Amino acid sequence: MKWSSKRTLVTGAGGFIGSHLVERLVRNGASVRALVKYSGRGNVGWLDDLEPETLRSIEIVSGDLRDADVVLRAVQSCEVVFHLGAMISIPYSYLNPTETAAVNFMGTLNILNACRTVGVSKLIHTSTSETYGTARYVPIDEQHPLQAQSPYSAAKIGADKLAESFFRSFDLPVATVRPFNTYGPRQSARGVIPTIVVQLLSGSMVKLGSLAPTRDFTFVEDTTQGMLRAAEVSASIGRVINLGSGSEISVGDLARLIIRLSGKTGEVEQQLDRIRPEKSEVERLLADNTLAREILGWKPTVTLEDGLLRTIQWVGQRMGNYRRAQSGYVI
Secondary structure, three states: OOOOOOEEEEEOOOOHHHHHHHHHHHHOOOEEEEEEEOOOOOOOHHHHHOOHHHHHOOEEEEEOOOOHHHHHHHHOOOOEEEEOOOEOOHHHHHHOHHHHHHHHHHHHHHHHHHHHHHOOOEEEEEOOHHHHOOOOOOOEOOOOOOOOOOHHHHHHHHHHHHHHHHHHHHOOOEEEEEEOEEEOOOOOOOOHHHHHHHHHHHOOEEEEOOOOOEEOEEEHHHHHHHHHHHHHOHHHOOOEEEEOOOOOEEHHHHHHHHHHHHOOOOEEEEOHHHOOOHHHOOOEOOEOOHHHHHHHOOOOOOOHHHHHHHHHHHHHHOOOOHHHHOOOEOO
């Protein structure tokens, strides 16, 4: 697929991964429309972090994924749609399961209906490794059972199955990418890596929840490249494809690695009020990325240490305003 002048829509464009994807599409020559959650202050999230020339080339549409009319207008005339918009916070989903379900499930249904109506050539639906829950076996391939261990993961499982149903029922050309733990510049301070970095750069004590769970971290540039490849490759249609590094590290070891890379001294403390409910904690995530390698020709290129160094530097330069894009709903 040649991206030059290709008409694309990115939902969740004001969020962490969405803003990086928008930036990359513009760099590739695509015509980009960005759907962002409406704000009376005109806030467009991390899109404000882009170069002014890049930002001027983007068509920004404000609205809400739960509004079918807004979604249809946003999809209109687009050839490729990247659906990243979601209510992303797991702790928030404990407090507001109804809103989480409405945005993640019904919002996705609106996207699917609009893409079917318009007749898009490709829809890339974004899932999450949280849909797997705690690993029953590792590495986790795409056939691993789905386990709803939080209202957030339940809503995302439902959204994934909606996407599957539209492929099977209506031949909608949809591919589902399932990123594992993406990190890098612009990630919300709710993410474990920026949480550690912000605390470390603010003092010497890093306070976290459970330290034993392991995660598979992928740098944001690699995740967005996987999304682009999923759009470019026809064999991805109707498939669910993991985007993960194939390596795991515990939260405690991650914190100690960040402390070492930062050149600072610090201590890691586990706090009970930061720990998920017992049956909700996902203890282990480790991706099998074989399918991404075979179908997309994709593999991670940024090592964890290199990605962490870049993230530490970026957060350090923006400590004063780092929390400006903290909305959990990144339509």
